[in-house]
Each structure stands twice: as structure tokens, then as C-alpha cells.
Ligand code: NAD
């Protein structure tokens with residue numbers, strides 16, 4: 001059934017891939033974005049599609065549109081971006097969630113929240129299951145993002161309990177792929193761009209901290225599966241690739257895939273940087289019949305090809 005679908009943050013990295021997928025599935029797609037970290041370039045290829053519309057709007061302000069489904073993805077995701085204006089980051093998560101939940105309440109739309117593995121903070125439970133409550137610093141430099149997203153989850157579940165809204169919550173783990181910004185600041189984009197330019201690879205700390213990286217097409221499949229799942233399954237559900245790597249391993253792999261002569265350069269570890277992160281995706285496997293299928297090397301190769309083109313354009 002074709003629907004009118006709203007994607008907030010639709011001009012961002014994941015949001016633009018999601019818009020492309022929803023259009024391919026035959027839906028009408030409205031992207032709402034204030035272009036803080038997203039760009040029109042990301043959705044350039046979609047603008048000619050008569051079923052696609054792009055609106056410039058900040059989700060911290062009310063939005064009155066008629067839709068059947070809402071994917072709430074608006075929020076800067078890279079630490080350098082969300083720390084640039086931390087008050088606005090919290091507002092985007094909290095006021096943005098209230099406005100989108102109010103919109104869902106008025107229209108009866110099903111609404112999905114892009115939450116994050118950051119709700120687990122620097123976890124003592126490994127790998128992380130959805131039942132783990134997390135270990136988050138409420139007053140640190142990452143808190144605007146982590147606590148904003150935690151509060152958004154609270155709002156989703158209170159609208160569910162208080163107003164019987166049709167909600168879905170996914171907790172997304174580190175995702176990478178074509179479409180990431182050159183200056184995004186995240187580890188995969190930084191390392192690839194540095195390797196392709198022959199610059200030093202900037203490892204923060206000793207590189208022993210771990211992350212699990214999911215290729216964007218796998219992630220989008222999981223997000224869509226969650227939106228389409230039965231109404232009694234609200235989540236939260238972890239979406240990510242459970243294969244865990246140290247940051248030093250990621251650096252070595254990227255250097256080798258790029259055939260680069262870059263050397264490693266060690267920099268201070270940012271405050272509150274989590275030591276380890278790996279999703280337990282048993283729930284997604286069981287309820288969504290979903291698991292990632294793109295191996296890291298394959299996904300990195302595709303991402304490297306994308307950045308080669310971006311750098312060649314200058
Ligand atoms: P991104 O920065 O590329 O995209 C975010 C988009 O939201 C951008 O287009 C930005 O302009 C827009 N935006 C920001 N504030 C807004 C506002 N107030 N009003 C309207 N639009 C606004 O980041 P991404 O990696 O595509 O992340 C998308 C979502 O997924 C975010 O909610 C993020 O928290 C979540 N997420 C991402 C990851 C990841 O690894 N990429 C991991 C966990 C969760």
C-alpha cells in the first residue's frame with residue numbers, strides 16, 4: 001500500500017538513503033530538514049521525482065502536514081556537529097520529538113524514532129541488549145546528544161501509554177557508507193579521507209576502543225522492517241552490525257584497502273568516549289527477521305569508491 005511518508009532529517013546521511021528506498025517502494029515522500037548537517041546534494045537525484053518533496057523546516061517548531069507515517073531522523077549525529085550548538089541538539093531531540101508526536105497524535109500516523117546506541121553510554125554490559133539501562137553522564141560534552149535521545153525515547157513511550165500512539169523505536173549503532181559528509185568527523189569518513197589524501201590517520205587514544213559498523217543499506221532494511229512490523233512490537237530494538245572492531249583495526253583495514261602510505265598519529269581521547277560497543281541483535285533477528293549482510297571490507301570498498309569520486313570533484 002502506498003503511503004504519504006514524512007522523513008525528518010531527510011537530507012542527512014541515513015535520511016537520504018531512507019528517502020530513496022521509500023520512493024523505490026512506491027511511497028510519497030516528504031523530507032523535512034533545516035540543512036544543519038544535511039545537504040541538498042544528498043537528495044539532488046530525488047528532486048525530479050514527482051512523489052518527492054523537500055521542505056526546509058526546523059523540527060523544534062510545530063509542523064502541520066498530512067501524513068500516514070513519520071520517520072523521525074532529524075538530529076546531528078557526529079560528535080563535532082552535535083557539540084557545536086549543544087542546546088540546539090537537545091532541543092532538536094526533545095522539542096522535535098514533542099512536535100512530531102503531536103503531529104502523529106493529530107493525524108493518527110505511525111511514528112518511528114531514530115534512537116541510538118549512545119543511550120547505553122559507556123556500557124558495563126557487553127554486548128548491549130535492549131534491557132540494559134545504560135551508563136550515561138548527564139552533564140558531560142556528549143550529554144546533549146545522549147540525554148536528548150533518552151528523553152525522546154521517554155516521550156515516545158509516554159505518548160504510547162498516555163495517548164495510545166502507534167510508536168516504533170530503533171536504537172541505531174554506528175553506521176557508515178556512501179553519502180557521508182567529507183567533514184563529518186566520524187571515524188570511517190575521517191580515516192578514508194585521510195588515507196586517500198596520504199595524510200596521517202588520527203587515532204584518538206590508544207585505538208583499543210571498539211565499535212561495530214553497519215553498512216547503510218543494511219541499516220535502512222532494518223529501519224523499514226521495523227516500521228512495517230506488527231503494531232504490538234514497539235521496540236526499542238537494536239539495529240547494527242554485531243561484528244566488533246578496535247579503532248586501530250579499522251585504521252589498518254582502511255589503509256590497506258586504499259593502498260595508502262598514511263601513517264598513524266595518536267591524539268587525545270575525547271572526554272566520555274565509550275570504550276566498547278557491540279549490539280546484541282537477537283531481538284531484531286527474532287521479531288524482524290533482520291540481520292546485516294554486508295561485510296565490513298565490502299562496505300568499506302563501496303564507501304572508499306564514493307569518497308574517491310567526491311575528492312575527484314574537488
Ligand atoms: P546527519 O547529520 O547526516 O543527518 C541528520 C539530519 O538532520 C541532517 O540532514 C540535518 O540537517 C537534520 N537536522 C538536524 N537538526 C535539525 C532540526 N532541528 N530540524 C530539521 N532537521 C534537522 O546524521 P545521520 O548519520 O544521517 O543520522 C540520522 C539519524 O540517525 C539521527 O537522528 C542520528 O541520531 C541517528 N543515528 C545515526 C547513527 C550513525 O551512525 N550515523 C547512529 C545512531 C543514531
Ligand code: UDP
Pocket residue numbers: 061062063064065098099100101102103104105106107
Ligand atoms: N504539533 C505539531 N503538528 C501537529 C500537531 C501538534 O507540530 O499537527 C505540535 C504542537 O506544537 C504541540 C506539540 O506538537 O505543542 C504536542 O502536541 P500535543 O497534541 O501532544 O500537545 P498540546 O497541543 O496539547 O501541547
Ligand code: UDP
Pocket residue numbers: 078079174185186187188190191202203204205209211247269270273274
Ligand atoms: N575516532 C578516532 N579518530 C577519528 C574519529 C574518531 O580515533 O578521526 C574514534 C573516536 O574517538 C571513537 C570512535 O573512533 O572512539 C568512533 O567515533 P565516531 O565519532 O565515529 O562515533 P561515536 O564515538 O559516536 O561512536
